[in-house]
Amino acid sequence: MADKKLHIVMFPWLAFGHIFPYLELANLIAQKGHLISFVSTPRNIQRLPKLPPNVASHLQLIELPLPKLHNLPDNAEATTDVPYNVVHLLKKAYDALEPPLTSFLESSNPDWIFYDFAPYWVGPLASKLGIKTVFFSIFTAPTMGFLGSPSDLMGTDPIRKKPENFLVPPPWVPFPTTVAFRYFEIMRLSDSLSDDNDSGVSDAYRFGATIQNCDIVAVRSCSEFEPEWIQVMENIYQKPVLPVGQLPSTTYDDDDEEKKNDTWRWMKDWLDQQRKGTVVYVAFGSEAKPSQEEVREIALGLEKSGLPFFWVLRIQRGPYDEDVLKLPDGFEDRIRGRGVVCTSWAPQLKILGHESVGGFLTHSGWTSVVEAIQNSKPLVLLTYLSDQGLNARVLEEKRMGYSIPRDERDGSFTSDSVAESLRLVMVEEEGRIYRDKIKEVKDLFVNRERQNSVTKGIQSTDC
Template sequence: MDEKSLHIVMFPWLAMGHLIPFFQFSKILAQKGHQISFISTPRNLDRIPKIPSDLSRNFKLVPLPFPKVEGLPEHAESSMDIPYQKAQFLKIAFDLLQQQLLSFLQTSTLKVDWIIFDYPSHWLPSLASTSRISTAYFSLFTAATQAFLGPPSLLLNPEVIRSMAEDYCRVPEWVPFESDIKYHLHEITKYAEGAVGNESGVSDTVRFLGSIDRCDLVLFRTCYEFEPEWFDLVCELYQKPVIPIGVLPPSQENDEFDEYENWGIIKKWLDEQRVNSVVYVALGSEAVLSQVELSELALGLERSGLTFFWAIRKSIAESTQFPNGFHDRIKGRGIVHIGWVPQVRILSHSSVGGFLTHCGWNSAIEGLTFGRVLIFFPVMNDQGLNVRLLTGKKLGFEIPRNEKDGSFTSDSVVESIKLAMVSEEGESVRANALEMKRVFGDKAKNDGYIDACVNTFLEMRKP
């Protein structure tokens, strides 16, 4: 390897929403001539896209056997394999990968220059320092979300760390400007069910802040133009090098499309619809809907009178029931597809005008890359904070819910969909979303962020 070539280890958290952007980032770096060792467990490596043949020399998958942990179902290696209440057991298993990771770092025939890691592995910087390897924490969250969590100095004052759900429903004192970014009570209550830290012994807040505090560099999957005030704030809070790498916009060229046998059927149906007329509905790979929530959402889509394509997880379809006669009444106007679909290809289709989304950052990026107006239905984790950020930027409409228990009605679904898709009031919001295509979908701008990141890697790597 020459002086301008790097060996970079990738170590993402065990969730598809983390594995995929780490994989995207890895592909881009490999295309630029850097050697990538992508480390995860066997089942997760089987789930990610295939490595393009022209990158096979630079891009290696490294499987680590998954530790068995009491409390985790057999063969569960990802957050999509478990209910969110079991998240801490998955983190116990993840923490047990430390020794295997250290062994790889110490025995690699090619010197490791950097290891890019995810928030749960707060222990990784100390482990890497024994081998003089530089560490970069890669935030797959917005700068606004990370700023909301606070500065690493909170670790020195544990009594300051929020202990009550209500503490998360206020704008924190370290945010110096006007902000609406905070959780609603039902959101943080649900999040706490999977993040209390009782089983693994380490709360998510400590994992986040510890990862930031001990790493050499913080990377953000965002662009400065999108959230400048929040990016400036995290730089001030962290007191260490912080750089954006762009949003890693999805490509319409996806290795899996040709293998997806139903794409031709989906495309034919989309081709038959009017431009910007379809509402695409997808709530991610981990969201769980109750029977009441599914029924109200379904009735809202039906009563909106608009055309929609709803991609729904098989586990949700098997555990809940659609309202009586729903499928007959929407025939010809609505499609309910059970199972995985090529989301990027659907969002890129000209007939799609809006995206009803849980607003995970991955999905928000995909929708805005193609200029789709967003209809927000946050379900878990950071999604509520993302919704407040994007609503403040007037990029979509949130389906109104009871702040305490999260309940909502089909009428509120109808109102939000019509506001976003067809109302005169929503015209400016649709225009704002379309404008985001120029920010999120600008390949040259995003490439520039990656090049600046690589230069930082070269400048900061340890001899």
């Protein structure tokens, strides 16, 4: 059975923080000769990079048009296209993909489907069609272990009924850990725990039903890095858990490569002029958007740090976001020559790979964390949404990252704390531990032999 070639469908949620890890895993599996049908909406498929030649014949891109909904803007097919308060409408439209996905599965007859947390309805659908199912979690093992069992997530047997219950490790974690939310983090997630939205289904329920109805849980993790958390997942799910590695990002060619090369050229020219290991790279991913007050404190903190910096600032979430962020008055004049603020696309992997970059101020999204570790860049952490708080606790616990001190209730922070945190991690002797630890764990994250073994568990289960 080891030589059997499988047909696997991949169906990620409509967020690029989900789509790209799915694409990385799809590439790894396709390299072994299996056929992958990667399913998303037309605009998201069009925004994917050009596939590498060695997998193009084994990886087909399948477009399912997203149904139009009242109040969901035209061409809004990913979370990056809409303000945060409109994402629930995107989930409602995504749920309406069930009939066309059913038709595709019936006609293509795949062996497996890998699906995300949002389409909680895929498990029963695939079972009815005789297709084996994998819930592939782009969230890490500590996050999934902390969130709990399907019954707890679906609300049929909840142990945690108040926000305060999420501020400590749950009772099913049998070892000492600091992995838990801070108060401001869980309060920013309160809407995810409620089904009072236009989709009618909470994120917590989606997670629970997805886990309950799949055959295998695959998780973005490796047993050498967090074996105790993988065991927690197996204990609470009572089904196989398959760690697929950290999925380090690949640099792809692109149809728009010439334009992007021009953009990278001026960025590289600026980075080349800076001293080795001195530049702070600042970016918060495609989901997180700071408040106006937070932008002010970050800007003034960068200024006070005295360090050169390259800041990729997302001033709005899509063209329909009316809350456009602004920099403090006079800031750009005062930092001219020492800092760059980029409000458009930037090649994060290339920037992190430049020798002048000495540290990364990040939201703790796991893809960004992995890319920093790929390039041995120490981490300063400033969380905003979703699993980022739990990721930050893991990084703090392992001394791989340092969180900017914040008010526990509202999450506010000062420009002084930003400046002090950056200098601690990048310059001061006291922060050497963070610079050294990132280098120590690099092999666990980027070792290609580990990544190339990701299909073994699937094939043995298929037998």
